[in-house]
Amino acid sequence: MQIIIINGPNLNLVGEREPDIYGVIGFDQYIPVLQAKFPDHTISYFQSNVEGELINQLHASRKEADAIVLNAGAYTHTSLAIGDAVASLQIPVIEVHMSNVFAREEIRHHSFISKYAKAVVCGMGLQSYEMAIRFLTASV
Numbered sequence: 289m290q291i292i293i294i295n296g297p298n299l300n301l302v303g304e305r306e307p308d309i310y311g312v313i314g315f316d317q318y319i320p321v322l323q324a325k326f327p328d329h330t331i332s333y334f335q336s337n338v339e340g341e342l343i344n345q346l347h348a349s350r351k352e353a354d355a356i357v358l359n360a361g362a363y364t365h366t367s368l369a370i371g372d373a374v375a376s377l378q379i380p381v382i383e384v385h386m387s388n389v390f391a392r393e394e395i396r397h398h399s400f401i402s403k404y405a406k407a408v409v410c411g412m413g414l415q416s417y418e419m420a421i422r423f424l425t426a427s428v
């Protein structure tokens with residue numbers, strides 16, 4: 289499978305940003321580790337802090353990928369446009385969050401994406417991504 293991870297705003301700073309919530313390992317370090325766990329599949333990575341760029345990448349991924357693992361960061365809770373983009377896709381989208389958004393401020397409890405996601409994983413740190421890919425690539 290060709291799987292793309294799409295990360296939204298501020299996730300480029302994981303590793304430095306609020307380490308008590310997001311840990312001390314960044315995606316530069318983690319993506320090769322993740323790829324090594326799934327040698328039969330190809331994992332690509334895209335991150336942007338810009339809402340429209342995330343939407344453009346979601347559109348492009350419908351032709352380039354078999355599935356999307358999406359952490360839209362704070363746009364999860366604010367962006368009707370990203371929700372609409374996900375709704376328009378035929379390929380599966382797994383919504384992920386590193387933190388348990390339901391244990392945080394109430395504004396983080398609502399997602400514009402969940403309704404259109406095949407599954408939602410949250411609260412497992414970087415392992416949320418691994419769990420999403422494990423689900424997508426499972427043959428059962």
Ligand code: DQA
Nearest residue numbers: 298359361362385386387396
């Ligand atoms: C996040 C949770 C969001 O509420 C937050 O705005 C983020 C990261 C997570 O991975 O836990 O930027 O999506």
